[in-house]
Amino acid sequence: MTIDTPTQTVLYTLEQAIKTYRRLCQQNIDRVVDKLTVDQALILIVLDKHPALSQQQIAELVFKDKASLTRIIELLVQKGLLTRGMHSADRRKFELHLTPQGQHTLAQLTDTILLNQRTALAGLSEEELVQFHSTLQKIIANCSTPAPCA
Known part of the structure; x- marks a missing residue:
């Protein structure tokens, strides 16, 4: 396969799929809950x-930097969806509770979450999903290992 532009790569298509899925999720969230983003949900x-979980652990799980996560948490507190208090054992940390x-x-x-998943994965067999997951895990492993210098 000849690739003329970066938009013709499988990784670009993967990113396009993720962004399209996030748009679908946001549209469906908007139908159910007012003014809540995908990241907040x-x-x-x-x-x-x-x-x-600590804020650092949450940030790693949701692929956000510390500053972005702090902003999102502050918005959730302002909306009355979360409480934030001092950690009982470590005053440098916060405890977060719904x-x-x-x-x-x-x-x-x-x-809505189940609908989003069903919609995105419609038409894929269990075998295809297992293979897709395996392929994604290989890509993650490849990207997690530093490439040798050319």
């Missing part, structure tokens, strides 16, 4: 499943 989901409103918001999004 993702952080609520992570905290609901793993309430003891509020009842945050839990209600997540409950509203459950069907």
